[in-house]
Amino acid sequence: MAGTLDGLRVLDLSWGIAGSLGVLLLAEQGADVIKVEPPGGDPFRDYSGFAVWNRSRRSVTVDLKHPDGLDAFLKLADDADVLVETFRPGVTDRLGIGFDAVHARNERLVYASCPAYPDGHRLAQRPGYDALVQASSGQQWEQPGWRMGPTFLHVPLPSMAAMFLVPTGILAALVAREETGRGQHVRTSLFQGAQLFTTQIWTYVEHSRPDFYGTMVKAYPPGVHQEMIYEVAGDEWVHTSIMSGLTPIKSQDELVGVPEATDPSRFPLLSAEERAALLPKRRAGYKQRPREELIEEFRENNHAVEAIISMEENLGSTGRPHPQLVANDMIATVEDPEFGTTTQVGVPLHFGTSTTGIKGPRPKAGQHNAEIFGALGYSADQIAKFAGAAR
Amino acid sequence: MKALEGVVLIDFGQYLAGPFAPMIMGDLGADVIKVEPVTGDGMRMVNQPFMGCSRGKRDIGLNLKHELGKEIALKLVAKADIVHHNMTKGVANRLGIGYDACKAVNADVVYCNTYAYGRVGPQSHFGGLDPLFQAAAGLEYEAGPVEAGNKPLYLRFGMTDTANAMLSVVGCLSALYHQRRTGEGQELWTSLLDGAVMLASDAMLADGTPVARPKLDGDQCGIDALYRLYRTQDGWIQIAAVEERHWTGLCAALGLTELADDARFATRAARAEHRQQLESLLAPALAAKTSIVTSRVLDSFGVPNEVPRDMNAGEAVLFDADNVRLGLVAEYEHPIMGVMRQFGNLIQFSETPGHIRGPAPLVGEHTREILDWLGYGESEMEDLKGDGVVYWPDENYGWTV
Numbered sequence: 001m002a003g004t005l006d007g008l009r010v011l012d013l014s015w016g017i018a019g020s021l022g023v024l025l026l027a028e029q030g031a032d033v034i035k036v037e038p039p040g041g042d043p044f045r046d047y048s049g050f051a052v053w054n055r056s057r058r059s060v061t062v063d064l065k066h067p068d069g070l071d072a073f074l075k076l077a078d079d080a081d082v083l084v085e086t087f088r089p090g091v092t093d094r095l096g097i098g099f100d101a102v103h104a105r106n107e108r109l110v111y112a113s114c115p116a117y118p119d120g121h122r123l124a125q126r127p128g129y130d131a132l133v134q135a136s137s138g139q140q141w142e143q144p145g146w147r148m149g150p151t152f153l154h155v156p157l158p159s160m161a162a163m164f165l166v167p168t169g170i171l172a173a174l175v176a177r178e179e180t181g182r183g184q185h186v187r188t189s190l191f192q193g194a195q196l197f198t199t200q201i202w203t204y205v206e207h208s209r210p211d212f213y214g215t216m217v218k219a220y221p222p223g224v225h226q227e228m229i230y231e232v233a234g235d236e237w238v239h240t241s242i243m244s245g246l247t248p249i250k251s252q253d254e255l256v257g258v259p260e261a262t263d264p265s266r267f268p269l270l271s272a273e274e275r276a277a278l279l280p281k282r283r284a285g286y287k288q289r290p291r292e293e294l295i296e297e298f299r300e301n302n303h304a305v306e307a308i309i310s311m312e313e314n315l316g317s318t319g320r321p322h323p324q325l326v327a328n329d330m331i332a333t334v335e336d337p338e339f340g341t342t343t344q345v346g347v348p349l350h351f352g353t354s355t356t357g358i359k360g361p362r363p364k365a366g367q368h369n370a371e372i373f374g375a376l377g378y379s380a381d382q383i384a385k386f387a388g389a390a391r
Numbered sequence: 392m393k394a395l396e397g398v399v400l401i402d403f404g405q406y407l408a409g410p411f412a413p414m415i416m417g418d419l420g421a422d423v424i425k426v427e428p429v430t431g432d433g434m435r436m437v438n439q440p441f442m443g444c445s446r447g448k449r450d451i452g453l454n455l456k457h458e459l460g461k462e463i464a465l466k467l468v469a470k471a472d473i474v475h476h477n478m479t480k481g482v483a484n485r486l487g488i489g490y491d492a493c494k495a496v497n498a499d500v501v502y503c504n505t506y507a508y509g510r511v512g513p514q515s516h517f518g519g520l521d522p523l524f525q526a527a528a529g530l531e532y533e534a535g536p537v538e539a540g541n542k543p544l545y546l547r548f549g550m551t552d553t554a555n556a557m558l559s560v561v562g563c564l565s566a567l568y569h570q571r572r573t574g575e576g577q578e579l580w581t582s583l584l585d586g587a588v589m590l591a592s593d594a595m596l597a598d599g600t601p602v603a604r605p606k607l608d609g610d611q612c613g614i615d616a617l618y619r620l621y622r623t624q625d626g627w628i629q630i631a632a633v634e635e636r637h638w639t640g641l642c643a644a645l646g647l648t649e650l651a652d653d654a655r656f657a658t659r660a661a662r663a664e665h666r667q668q669l670e671s672l673l674a675p676a677l678a679a680k681t682s683i684v685t686s687r688v689l690d691s692f693g694v695p696n697e698v699p700r701d702m703n704a705g706e707a708v709l710f711d712a713d714n715v716r717l718g719l720v721a722e723y724e725h726p727i728m729g730v731m732r733q734f735g736n737l738i739q740f741s742e743t744p745g746h747i748r749g750p751a752p753l754v755g756e757h758t759r760e761i762l763d764w765l766g767y768g769e770s771e772m773e774d775l776k777g778d779g780v781v782y783w784p785d786e787n788y789g790w791t792v
Contacts, residue, residue, distance in 0.1 A: 004569040021592065025558075029565050043634075048604040049593030099741075118739070121713045127695030129631035131618060138702030139548075140620070140629070145611040146541060150627050150699035152620050154533040154607040157550060160590045164557030169738040171564035172394035172419045176743050178571045180392070185741035192719065195708070195734035196557070197548040199411065199443035202705025206729030209438075209791060216439045218547065218704065225522040226545040229531070237543050239526035245479040245507070245518020304507075304519040308543040311529030311594035312601040319599075322527060322584075327512025330585055336597075343596035348585035349562045350510065352490070352578040354569060 003030020004354040008174075009079060010034070012057060013097075014086040015042050017130065017159035018114050018190060020053035022166025023084055028347045028356050031082075033057035034372060036073065038064075039388020041365030051336050052344045054362035060373065061366035061387045064095045069386030075376050077102050077109065081183075082170055084112045088128065089119035099185040110173040110183040114166050116158075116190045128190060130156040137194035142201070144222040162193030227279070229308065230286035232294055237308035238286070244304035252303055256285030256294070315343050336361045393420025394743040398567070400424070400473040402448065403455075403464075403488060405432045407521075407549070408505050408583055409477030411444040411556035416473070416563065418736065418745050423448040424761060426464060428455070429782040431754050431790055438792045440549070443733060444556075445751035446721070451762070452755025452782030459780045461487045466765045469496045472570075473563050477505040479518045490578040499576035501566040505559045506582040524551040524587035529594065539609030554586030616662060616669040617641065620699065621677040628682050631695040638662070644692035645676040709733070718745075725750040727792065754790055758783040 008031040012023045027033040035042070035057045044050055060076075063069040074097070077083060083102065085092055092098040092113075099111045113119075116128020123136060134140045134153050145151035169186035177183055201216050215224050228240045240252060253259065258281045270278070286294070291307055298305040314322040315331055325331050332346040347356040366387055373383045398421040402413035410425065410432070417423040425432075425448040434441040451467075454460040465488070468474055474493050476483060483489045483504065490502045504510075507519040522545055525531050530551075531543035558581040570576050595602045605614035613619020617632035632641045642651040650656055650672060655665045662669055677685060682698045689696040702708045709732040714720050721735040728750075736745040758781050762772050775781045 004565040021589070025561050048602075049595075052592050052595055118717050118719070120717055123713075126697070127631065129618075129633060129695055131613070131629050132631050132695060132697040135620075135629040135697040135699040138700050138705070138708060140699045141701040143546060143548075145544060147610065150620055150629075151544075151611045152607060152613045152629075153546070154536065154605075154614065155530050155546070155590050157546075157548065157590075161550070161553070161557075163589070164554070164561060165737050167561045168415065168419075168557065168564065169740070171561065171568055172738075173740065173743070174568050175398075175564060175571060176392070176394045176396075176740075178568070179396070180742070182742065184743065187739040187741075188737060192734075192737045195719065196737055197550045197553055198705060198708075198734060199553065200407070200440040200549045201547065202702070202708065202734070203439050203442055204706060204709045204730075204732035205442075205725075206731065208728060212438045212728075213704070214437060214439070216437065216547075222545055222547045225520075225547075228522065229543050229545065231542075237532075237537065239522050239531065239543070239545075241519050241523050243518065243520065246516065299514070299517075302517075304514075304517045304523055306523045306526035308526045308531050308537070309529065310532050310601075311588065311591040312596060314527060314529060314588070315594060315596055317596055317599065317601050324508045324512045324514045324527075324584055325588065327515065328509040328582060328585055330588060339595070339597040339602060341598055342602075343599065345588050345592045345594075348558050348581060348589055349565075350580050351562070351566065353575070354566070354577060 002354065003356060004351065006030035008032065008081050010082040010084065011036055011076060011080045012084050014084050014114070015044050016086055017049065017053065017156055018162035018166060018193065019084050019086040021163035022114070024053055024056060025167045025349070026170065027056035028358060029349060029354070034076065034368070035059040035363065037061045037365050045365065051339060051342065051362050055334060056359040057363065058368040058372065059363035059365055060369050063386050063388060064097060066386045068382065070096055072373055072376065072378060072386060073097060074102070074105065076372070078106050080106065080109060081174070082110045082112065084114070084166060086114045088115050089124045103183065103185070108177060108181065108183045110170055110177065110186060112166055112170050112186045114162055114188050114190070118189045118191060119187065121191070123191070130159045130190065133158040133190040133194055137191055139194050142218060144218060144220045157197055158190035158194040161196040162188055162190050165193060165196065230283060232286050232289050232291045234290065236291045238291060238295065239306050239308055240298070241304040244302055246302035248303055249301040252298065253282065255297055255301060256282065256289060258282050258285050332358055334358060334361050337364060392743050393746050394740055395420040398422065398472045399470050400475060401426060401467050401471040403474070403476035403478065403483070406434045406477065407440055407444050407552040408555040409475065410434070411553060412505065412559045412563070413448065413475050414444050414446055415557070415560050417447040418747055420743065420746055424467060425450045425752065426453050426467065427451065427754055429453065429755070429779060435790050435792055441792055442731065442751050446723070446733065447748035448752055449757035449761060450752035450755055451758045454780050455486045455488065457778070457780045459775065459778070463765065463781070464488055465492065465496050468493045468500065471497060471500055472567060473501045473503065475503045475559065475563065480506065480510065480515050499570055499574055501563055501570055501576050502578040503559050503563050504578070504580045505555050506580060508584050509582045510580050519583065521549045521551045521583070524583045527584055528587035528591045530587065530591060533607060536607045536609070538606065541609055550590065551583050551587040554590060555581055555583045558586045558589070616666045616673065621674055623677060623682040623685055624680055626682045627699050628677060628685055629697045629699055630689065633695065637694050640692040640694045641689070644688050644694055645673065647672065647676060721747045723747070723749045726753065751792065753784045753788065755781065755783040
């Protein structure tokens with residue numbers, strides 16, 4: 001069987017999170033991805049996550065400021081379907097690889113840009129690391145933490161949203177190309193990624209009813225869901241859910257020994273006083289129960305619940321990987337050139353007939369210089385001049 | 392032309408992880424028909440998220456449990472390029488709109504189910520909400536952070552719903568592209584769980600042991616002395632001194648040039664090892680001036696920084712002149728709530744610009760035009776409404792949105 005994107009050639013010039021992960025989603029559906037790095041390699045190679053986010057692709061190194069390097073790159077682009085770049089607006093034009101220059105040679109090319117901020121925005125030339133976009137987009141201030149003021153988000157949310165926007169734009173442009181025969185310039189940004197995650201909380205309404213914003217309003221502690229985090233025995237934590245899609249057998253309160261309590265689905269509707277009276281009893285009940293025993297009993301009674309543990313533990317660091325991640329084939333073993341036998345997240349898309357799969361670990365910088373530039377007719381000596389030394 | 396011009400998408404979803412994906416594909420030009428229970432989408436009771444995941448759709452109020460309702464649903468499916476929903480495992484088959492039933496009336500359809508947990512496995516029969524998956528991906532554990540002795544922290548963006556939906560957009564468009572090239576449709580699925588763990592995909596084990604990754608401090612300021620929030624005289628500043636030149640620039644900007652020569656801070660690894668010492672040296676210098684003054688000084692020394700902004704529940708974003716000019720804000724008029732604003736185009740296309748048709752529809756707002764499109768006559772429509780098979784808004788419209 002084949003992947004949905006078999007035969008699609010992608011040039012990945014991106015650095016950082018959003019571009020690499022966005023490209024990963026394409027690569028593991030079959031796209032043939034070449035990561036194009038500067039001599040010496042992507043400057044983020046030593047950062048956490050690189051080994052996962054950059055797998056399933058080949059790598060070349062090329063000095064785009066060397067005339068032969070630029071030439072070799074443009075030859076690669078002539079055969080590409082997709083190009084992905086994450087430079088600040090203006091940089092690719094200065095390098096001679098901007099949309100206009102490349103599209104003039106290859107009009108079928110879909111050229112995707114994902115800088116931190118959109119071209120033309122007053123912030124466009126600001127530095128664009130994820131946490132800076134968390135700050136400038138309002139995300140840090142929007143998240144209540146344990147003190148007043150902005151909260152640093154451990155999960156790099158602007159990038160983690162833009163990771164989806166990059167392949168979405170590319171694929172929509174590829175669908176359009178089937179009609180028009182032409183590629184186009186597709187642009188998104190980390191800043192637009194930050195907007196993606198505001199859909200439940202940032203709406204302006206001219207005639208809002210008093211409860212329009214309701215339970216979604218920013219509050220300390222952060223809202224109804226935070227209240228359903230419970231400490232259990234042994235300094236461990238669980239998160240219970242208001243609904244599970246199933247009909248409960250015994251109620252959650254019954255299971256933790258607060259039999260007089262109300263149906264949990266009604267809990268958000270209770271008055272503040274009623275909740276305040278109920279919560280301490282509830283918390284005391286949970287505190288008595290060992291985590292795994294409680295989780296098992298909850299699930300047997302059709303309540304959805306999860307342990308609050310690290311992602312590493314869910315990957316299996318304590319020998320008990322999350323069984324549903326196992327069932328989803330979301331825990332993968334990858335032989336990495338630096339780390340050895342690694343456990344990483346798998347491929348999150350599941351097709352009925354098309355296949356997906358990890359094509360191999362992240363490459364070394366320039367690992368495929370000879371193979372890829374050689375196929376374009378360059379000799380080893382020529383390649384050495386514009387590709388730099390392998391790292 | 393729009394990128395997804397002519398693509399018909401039938402959206403049987405409710406709540407968020409279903410409807411959000413069709414909305415995004417609608418923004419790209421697809422004709423999205425929301426098939427909504429005559430009793431209303433369960434999400435309507437929480438107005439804001441509902442408005443945030445159904446804009447631009449046409450809406451038919453339809454009772455799928457009625458035999459005639461199912462017949463109408465399958466007539467819609469027959470016209471579809473994509474069928475999308477987030478029903479719990481087994482429900483779509485029970486309703487007669489599972490993949491096999493849809494394939495029988497539309498052989499090359501792309502059919503997508505966004506689950507909570509997944510298609511098979513010990514928890515696959517459960518539905519569930521975003522918090523479960525913030526827990527299961529370790530996001531709440533890291534946000535607390537629990538290892539610093541704090542409680543776990545829920546992140547109020549509800550982003551695992553969105554992540555699941557966006558995965559399904561990627562899958563649907565990929566399957567559609569494949570279908571356009573080969574003529575073959577297929578089914579696909581995603582899950583909240585898989586979407587969530589992608590957000591923590593930097594986690595990795597080597598020979599079964601966690602590979603270190605950055606940890607948030609107990610004060611929830613950052614993950615490194617040079618990549619964190621600091622207090623200023625009047626507020627906060629986020630710095631991101633990632634490269635070597637940023638580090639030396641920071642020392643110079645703060646009048647702490649001796650730090651640049653200090654062996655404890657000579658390399659990135661050394662600075663990570665002496666994180667707290669470095670933070671205690673930088674914090675007083677950053678606290679001495681206001682955020683704006685510090686930001687300007689850091690700018691002049693080439694040190695990446697940003698003053699965190701309070702957007703006042705989004706208003707400052709939705710009324711920002713640059714955002715409006717660049718199409719990042721969508722404005723439309725809702726029949727009940729008047730003028731509304733929400734984020735606009737998340738992606739710009741040079742040749743096939745996006746198109747946001749309008750606000751989320753009322754229950755059954757387009758029932759009649761859709762039935763007309765399927766070939767039903769006026770009296771048939773009235774009978775269907777009288778029998779409770781379909782609904783369109785009338786004087787008894789009972790929803791708040």
